[in-house]
Amino acid sequence: xxxxxxxxxxxxxxxxxxxxxxxxxxxxxxxxxxxxxxxxxxxxxxxxxxxxxxxxxxxxxxxxxxxxxxxxxxxxxxxxxxxxxxxxxxxxxxxxxxxxxxxxxxxxxxxxxxxxxxxxxxxxxxxxxxxxxxxxxxxxxxxxxxxxxxxxxxxxxxxxxxxxxxxxxxxxxxxxxxxxxxxxxxxxxxxxxxxxxxxxxxxxxxxxxxxxxxxxxxxxxxxxxxxxxxxxxxxxxxxxxxxxxxxxxxxxxxxxxxxxxxxxxxxxxxxxxxxxxxxxxxxxxxxxxxxx
Amino acid sequence: xxxxxxxxxxxxxxxxxxxxxxxxxxxxxxxxxxxxxxxxxxxxxxxxxxxxxxxxxxxxxxxxxxxxxxxxxxxxxxxxxxxxxxxxxxxxxxxxxxxxxxxxxxxxxxxxxxxxxxxxxxxxxxxxxxxxxxxxxxxxxxxxxxxxxxxxxxxxxxxxxxxxxxxxxxxxxxxxxxxxxxxxxxxxxxxxxxxxxxxxxxxxxxxxxxxxxxxxxxxxxxxxxxxxxxxxxxxxxxxxxxxxxxxxxxxxxxxxxxxxxxxxxxxxxxxxxxxxxxxxxxxxxxxxxxxx
DNA sequence: CGCGATATCTGACTAGAGTCAGAGATATGG
DNA sequence: CCATATCTCTGACTCTAGTCAGATATCGCG
Numbered sequence: 270x271x272x273x274x275x276x277x278x279x280x281x282x283x284x285x286x287x288x289x290x291x292x293x294x295x296x297x298x299x300x301x302x303x304x305x306x307x308x309x310x311x312x313x314x315x316x317x318x319x320x321x322x323x324x325x326x327x328x329x330x331x332x333x334x335x336x337x338x339x340x341x342x343x344x345x346x347x348x349x350x351x352x353x354x355x356x357x358x359x360x361x362x363x364x365x366x367x368x369x370x371x372x373x374x375x376x377x378x379x380x381x382x383x384x385x386x387x388x389x390x391x392x393x394x395x396x397x398x399x400x401x402x403x404x405x406x407x408x409x410x411x412x413x414x415x416x417x418x419x420x421x422x423x424x425x426x427x428x429x430x431x432x433x434x435x436x437x438x439x440x441x442x443x444x445x446x447x448x449x450x451x452x453x454x455x456x457x458x459x460x461x462x463x464x465x466x467x468x469x470x471x472x473x474x475x476x477x478x479x480x481x482x483x484x485x486x487x488x489x490x491x492x493x494x495x496x497x498x499x500x501x502x503x504x505x506x507x508x509x510x511x512x513x514x515x516x517x518x519x520x521x522x523x524x525x526x527x528x529x530x531x532x533x534x535x536x537x538x539x540x541x542x543x544x545x546x547x548x549x550x551x552x553x554x555x556x557x558x559x560x561x
Numbered sequence: 562x563x564x565x566x567x568x569x570x571x572x573x574x575x576x577x578x579x580x581x582x583x584x585x586x587x588x589x590x591x592x593x594x595x596x597x598x599x600x601x602x603x604x605x606x607x608x609x610x611x612x613x614x615x616x617x618x619x620x621x622x623x624x625x626x627x628x629x630x631x632x633x634x635x636x637x638x639x640x641x642x643x644x645x646x647x648x649x650x651x652x653x654x655x656x657x658x659x660x661x662x663x664x665x666x667x668x669x670x671x672x673x674x675x676x677x678x679x680x681x682x683x684x685x686x687x688x689x690x691x692x693x694x695x696x697x698x699x700x701x702x703x704x705x706x707x708x709x710x711x712x713x714x715x716x717x718x719x720x721x722x723x724x725x726x727x728x729x730x731x732x733x734x735x736x737x738x739x740x741x742x743x744x745x746x747x748x749x750x751x752x753x754x755x756x757x758x759x760x761x762x763x764x765x766x767x768x769x770x771x772x773x774x775x776x777x778x779x780x781x782x783x784x785x786x787x788x789x790x791x792x793x794x795x796x797x798x799x800x801x802x803x804x805x806x807x808x809x810x811x812x813x814x815x816x817x818x819x820x821x822x823x824x825x826x827x828x829x830x831x832x833x834x835x836x837x838x839x840x841x842x843x844x845x846x847x848x849x850x851x852x853x
Numbered sequence: 854c855g856c857g858a859t860a861t862c863t864g865a866c867t868a869g870a871g872t873c874a875g876a877g878a879t880a881t882g883g
Numbered sequence: 884c885c886a887t888a889t890c891t892c893t894g895a896c897t898c899t900a901g902t903c904a905g906a907t908a909t910c911g912c913g
Contacts, residue, residue, distance in 0.1 A: 399688035
C-alpha cells in the first residue's frame with residue numbers, strides 16, 4: 270500500500286475505533302464539554318487557566334462550571350489575592366466522579382488489549398509508541414528567534430542546569446566561551462519551547478548551545494536543529510562549520526558523527542570541551558533534506 | 562510506561578492530531594454529515610444501503626440528501642424494480658466535489674509525513690499498519706453458529722471457491738469428505754463473516770473447513786478459530802484432535818505446526834489431503850490463552 | 854478617587870447532529 | 884383485492900457546542 274493511502278487508512282480505522290472509546294468515555298450522562306472540564310480541573314485551578322488549556326469561550330466555560338456546580342461536583346470561589354479570578358476545586362463527589370472517569374478510560378484502553386495475545390499486545394504497544402512519537406515529531410516547529418527572548422532564555426537556563434548536573438565538576442556560564450551573536454534557533458512543540466541551538470558568527474561559524482528537552486528526545490529534533498543551523502551557514506556562504514562538545518554528552522557526539530562531523534584537534538580554549546569537530550558543507554546538502 | 566497508560570496516551574495524541582485533520586477535512590463549508598454522505602455515495606447507491614453503512618436515521622439522511630440535491634451534487638431517483646427504494650447518484654459536480662474531498666484528504670495525510678525524514682516516514686507507515694492491523698484484530702468476534710446459516714454458507718462458498726482455484730486439479734465438494742455435524746465457528750469483523758472453522762464430531766474429533774478471508778489475514782484469526790475449536794473439544798472431554806490438509810495450503814500447515822500439531826500417517830481417505838496432523842489436548846491449555 | 858484593564862457571568866442567539874411520529878407511496882402474500 | 888409491511892419523506896422536536904454582546908465586579912495605577 271502506498272504511504273499516503275496507508276496514513277488515510279490508519280486515520281479511518283483509528284478514528285472509528287478510538288472514537289468508539291471516546292463515545293463510551295463521555296457516556297456519563299454528561300456532555301463531553303463538562304467531562305473535559307471535570308477532568309482538567311484535577312487539583313484546584315484558576316478558571317482562567319482552564320479556559321486557556323481547553324481553549325473554551327469564557328461564557329461557555331462559565332455555563333459548564335455552573336452545571337458541574339449544580340451537580341455538586343465542583344466549587345467555584347473567588348481566588349486568594351486577585352478576587353476577580355475564581356478558583357475551581359473538585360468536591361469529594363467530584364473527585365469520585367473523576368476517578369470513575371479515569372477507571373472507565375483504563376477499562377476501555379484495556380478492551381483494546383484484551384483480545385490480543387501477549388506477543389500481539391507487545392507489538393501493538395510498541396507500534397503505538399512509534400506512531401505517537403512520529404506524529405508528535407511532525408508538529409515540532411523550528412524558528413530563528415532573538416537569543417534574549419523568553420523562549421531562548423527558558424531553553425538556555427534548562428540547558429545550563431542540565432549540563433551543570435551532568436558535567437564532571439558542574440558548569441558555570443561565566444567560565445565557558447560565550448555565544449554572543451549569530452543565529453539562535455528554537456524548537457517548539459505546541460507552542461512550548463523544547464529545544465534550541467545557535468550558530469555563532471565567527472569565521473568559520475560554530476555550533477553552540479545545542480539542547481533538546483528530555484521529554485522531547487527521540488523525535489529527531491536535535492538533527493533538525495542541526496540541519497537548520499547548517500542551512501543558515503550555507504546561506505551565509507560558509508564552506509566549513511565547527512563545534513566542540515563535552516565527553517559526557519554521548520548522544521550529542523553520536524548525532525554529530527552521524528551527521529558527517531569529523532573529530533579534529535582543539536581549535537579553541539573552551540574549558541568544558543573534550544572533543545572538537547568540523548564538517549565541510551556542500552551547498553544544497555543538509556543532514557535531513559526536506560522532501561518535495 | 563505501562564501498557565494501559567501507553568494506549569491512553571496514544572488515544573489522546575492521535576485523536577488530537579487526527580482530529581485536526583478531520584476538522585480541515587470536513588471544512589468545505591458543508592456539515593460533516595453531508596460530506597460523509599457525499600463520500601459514501603461513490604457509485605450509485607440505494608438510500609437504504611447508505612443508511613445502513615452510515616447508520617443514520619432515515620429522516621436525517623433524507624434531509625441530508627435534500628441538501629446535496631439542492632447543491633446539485635447528487636440526484637435521487639426511484640430505483641428500477643422496487644420503486645419504493647430510491648437510488649442516489651453523483652452528478653458531474655458531485656464527482657468533482659468528491660475528488661476535491663479526496664485530494665484534500667491526501668494532502669492532509671501527506672502533511673503528517675512531510676516533516677519526517679525518509680527513515681522516519683517508513684517507520685511511521687509501518688507502525689501505523691501494525692496498529693491498524695492489531696486494533697482490527699481486536700474486534701473480530703467468534704461465535705458458534707448453525708452451519709446451514711447465511712454466514713456459514715457464505716464462508717463455505719468463498720472457501721470452496723478459493724481452494725478450487727488453488728488446489729492442483731481444483732476442488733469439488735461432492736468428492737471431499739463431508740463436515741456433516743459438530744461445531745461450526747464463524748469469525749466476524751464488524752458483522753461481516755470473515756472466517757470459519759468446524760469441529761466434526763467423530764471420535765476423535767476432526768478440524769475441518771478452516772478458512773480466513775484474504776482481506777482479514779495476518780490478524781491472527783485462524784489461530785483464534787483453532788483455539789476456539791480446541792476449547793470445544795476440551796469441553797467435550799476429548800484428549801486428541803485430528804486434521805488433514807492440502808500441500809498447497811502452506812500457511813495452514815505453518816499454523817498447525819506452530820499450534821502444536823504433529824504430522825502423522827493418513828487416518829482417513831480424504832482425496833484432497835496430503836498431510837495428516839494430530840494434537841494431544843491438555844485440559845486448560847489452548848493455542849492462544851485468553852488473559853484475565 | 855476615578856479610569857482603564859481584566860475576569861467572570863448572563864442572556865440571546867446559531868448551527869450541527871440527531872430522534873421520533875406519522876404520512877404517503879409502493880410492494881407482497883394470501 | 885386487501886391487509887400488512889417496507890421505504891422514504893416531512894414536520895416538530897431535542898441536545899450539544901459554541902459565539903457574541905454586554906453587564907458586573909475587581910484590580911492596578913496615577
